[in-house]
Amino acid sequence: MPATTENIITVRNLVKRFGSFVANDHLTFEVKKGEIFGFLGANGAGKTTTIKILCGLSYPTSGELSIAGFDIYTQREKVKKNIGYMSQRFSLYDDLTVYENIRFYGGIYGLGKKEIDSRAHALMQRLGFETSRNKLIRDIPLGWKQKLAFSVAIVHNPKIVFLDEPTGGVDPITRRQFWDMIFEAAHDGITVFVTTHYMDEAEYCDRVSIMTDGRIAALDTPDNLKRQFNAPSMNDVFVKLARREEKPI
Amino acid sequence: MKTILYIIQKEFLQVFRNKSMLPIIFVVPIVQLIILVNAATFEMKHIRISVVDLDLSGTSRRLTSKFQGSPFYQVSHTAFSYKEAEEEMKKGNVDMILQIPAGFEKKLIKESHAKVQFVINAINGQTAGLTNAYSTMILLDFNRDVVVENINSAMVAGLKNIQTDYSYWYNPKLNYKTYMVPGILVLLVTIISLLLSGMNIVREKEIGTIEQINVTPIKKIQFIAGKLIPFWIIALFELAFGLAISKLLFNIPMEGNLGLIFMAASVYIFVILSFGLLISTITNTQQQAMLVSFFFMVVFILMSGLFTSVESMPQWAQTLDRLNPLMYFMKIMRMVLLKGSGFADISHLFWSLVIYAAIIISVAIRRYRKVA
Numbered sequence: 358m359p360a361t362t363e364n365i366i367t368v369r370n371l372v373k374r375f376g377s378f379v380a381n382d383h384l385t386f387e388v389k390k391g392e393i394f395g396f397l398g399a400n401g402a403g404k405t406t407t408i409k410i411l412c413g414l415s416y417p418t419s420g421e422l423s424i425a426g427f428d429i430y431t432q433r434e435k436v437k438k439n440i441g442y443m444s445q446r447f448s449l450y451d452d453l454t455v456y457e458n459i460r461f462y463g464g465i466y467g468l469g470k471k472e473i474d475s476r477a478h479a480l481m482q483r484l485g486f487e488t489s490r491n492k493l494i495r496d497i498p499l500g501w502k503q504k505l506a507f508s509v510a511i512v513h514n515p516k517i518v519f520l521d522e523p524t525g526g527v528d529p530i531t532r533r534q535f536w537d538m539i540f541e542a543a544h545d546g547i548t549v550f551v552t553t554h555y556m557d558e559a560e561y562c563d564r565v566s567i568m569t570d571g572r573i574a575a576l577d578t579p580d581n582l583k584r585q586f587n588a589p590s591m592n593d594v595f596v597k598l599a600r601r602e603e604k605p606i
Numbered sequence: 607m608k609t610i611l612y613i614i615q616k617e618f619l620q621v622f623r624n625k626s627m628l629p630i631i632f633v634v635p636i637v638q639l640i641i642l643v644n645a646a647t648f649e650m651k652h653i654r655i656s657v658v659d660l661d662l663s664g665t666s667r668r669l670t671s672k673f674q675g676s677p678f679y680q681v682s683h684t685a686f687s688y689k690e691a692e693e694e695m696k697k698g699n700v701d702m703i704l705q706i707p708a709g710f711e712k713k714l715i716k717e718s719h720a721k722v723q724f725v726i727n728a729i730n731g732q733t734a735g736l737t738n739a740y741s742t743m744i745l746l747d748f749n750r751d752v753v754v755e756n757i758n759s760a761m762v763a764g765l766k767n768i769q770t771d772y773s774y775w776y777n778p779k780l781n782y783k784t785y786m787v788p789g790i791l792v793l794l795v796t797i798i799s800l801l802l803s804g805m806n807i808v809r810e811k812e813i814g815t816i817e818q819i820n821v822t823p824i825k826k827i828q829f830i831a832g833k834l835i836p837f838w839i840i841a842l843f844e845l846a847f848g849l850a851i852s853k854l855l856f857n858i859p860m861e862g863n864l865g866l867i868f869m870a871a872s873v874y875i876f877v878i879l880s881f882g883l884l885i886s887t888i889t890n891t892q893q894q895a896m897l898v899s900f901f902f903m904v905v906f907i908l909m910s911g912l913f914t915s916v917e918s919m920p921q922w923a924q925t926l927d928r929l930n931p932l933m934y935f936m937k938i939m940r941m942v943l944l945k946g947s948g949f950a951d952i953s954h955l956f957w958s959l960v961i962y963a964a965i966i967i968s969v970a971i972r973r974y975r976k977v978a
Contacts, residue, residue: 435823442818453620464609465819
């Protein structure tokens with residue numbers, strides 16, 4: 358599904374402070390329904406903080422946030438029904454099998470038994486996991502785990518899925534396959550909000566924001582950003598922005 | 607409700623898939639019961655005495671054999687001087703010295719009173735007290751024999767002698783195992799419940815899956831119920847298993863209603879599980895949770911009345927002990943199993959546990975946050 362003009366995430370003046378440290382300094386941005394939104398930034402720029410606030414895992418200090426049409430302060434549980442989240446840390450139980458993990462997460466999202474079984478079946482077929490249905494997670498390779506974690510994050514058909522560095526430590530081929538899954542999800546109408554350190558992945562996004570020091574330094578389509586910064590690739594855009602913001606310590 | 611079932615299912619899968627879990631559930635109770643019940647006994651057996659008989663008369667020999675005849679004593683050494691006996695005690699070979707002075711028999715018959723001396727190793731005050739009590743009783747008994755023999759029977763009848771007769775209630779044979787087993791069972795159930803629940807949620811924090819759960823619309827209460835119910839079932843099963851073993855191995859009395867035991871146990875286990883949950887909300891790693899659990903466990907166990915009676919603690923300690931859930935359940939177990947107490951007898955303890963449960967689970971639920 359191509360990006361629409363309808364906003365599915367609206368953030369106005371989001372501030373998050375930890376003591377005197379400001380992790381998110383007046384962020385304002387929108388994400389359009391159906392788009393793949395790349396959320397880039399150097400380590401420690403404040404990306405994970407923002408994602409956790411958007412997912413309702415952490416309270417913002419101030420600012421207005423609307424996710425999937427719901428207010429994050431007053432309709433937190435409704436927000437949660439409509440989002441999926443794949444954290445930086447591994448999120449499956451490695452002492453449960455592939456199927457048991459799907460069943461558990463489907464179950465706590467309130468899916469019925471039949472629904473869980475049919476989705477688990479479809480999901481494993483798509484991933485080519487049919488033979489590994491009863492394998493423990495700890496016995497399957499990392500790339501497979503990440504693909505499965507993504508599938509589990511969207512098992513309840515959310516409107517938005519947040520992916521926090523989903524391809525960290527994954528080989529290039531699996532990374533490519535992973536992005537095919539992201540495209541497929543976007544095609545099915547799920548808005549994808551993704552953070553990454555791989556600039557080739559940034560090129561796949563419909564729009565990209567680059568964060569430095571808790572602020573959004575740039576936000577546009579990859580092509581426009583390259584034009585704006587007169588850079589041949591997203592990598593150069595990132596380096597230019599990061600260098601500009603680099604302060605002497 | 608369905609959501610809770612999915613969590614319960616997952617917890618059971620994980621518990622039984624964990625290779626160290628089944629041994630913990632089945633082997634630990636057997637080992638604990640067998641070792642602790644037999645080892646942790648205050649029963650006095652084989653008190654080793656060194657006899658220093660300086661009188662060497664018939665009467666002194668009879669006194670000695672009186673001690674030898676008792677199942678509690680064992681005359682392991684005879685000395686010809688007090689010094690010699692003292693050496694033995696210093697070496698740790700004897701627990702008590704019985705010194706019979708020269709002229710004991712003569713004095714006893716002529717002046718109708720004589721003295722003997724007990725010297726008791728009192729490094730362990732409790733043991734020493736018991737030894738003293740036993741020894742005095744033997745001496746009294748001996749005294750009566752002498753009086754009866756040496757004074758004519760008419761006079762004996764005239765002696766307004768008040769006799770004390772003992773009858774030990776609820777544990778007539780003073781079997782220490784009977785007293786220890788219910789206490790050890792409490793210990794067992796407590797350790798299993800506290801460690802299982804305390805470790806479990808912290809483990810999800812450590813591996814990061816808690817975040818994945820917190821991002822779902824699941825309600826706090828559903829999550830907590832799903833977490834506690836499996837351990838509640840396991841702990842109750844553990845108690846049943848422990849009771850069965852105690853009956854088979856030690857043949858402990860079960861005077862009271864087992865239903866009452868399980869009713870109290872279900873509240874008690876709930877208290878301990880909530881306590882574990884509370885610990886897991888204030889710690890971030892399994893190691894921290896383990897240390898905090900151990901701190902509370904040691905205090906709770908030592909103050910529970912398992913080894914030392916709660917009633918003989920100082921008043922402030924007894925007041926403090928009202929915060930100790932083990933104390934309540936320990937009392938309930940002993941009262942119901944050994945005395946056959948009914949609900950009316952334990953109701954104050956039972957309701958205390960109910961209030962305890964209500965308070966601690968609400969604190970734990972408040973402390974558990976889905977949003978940081």
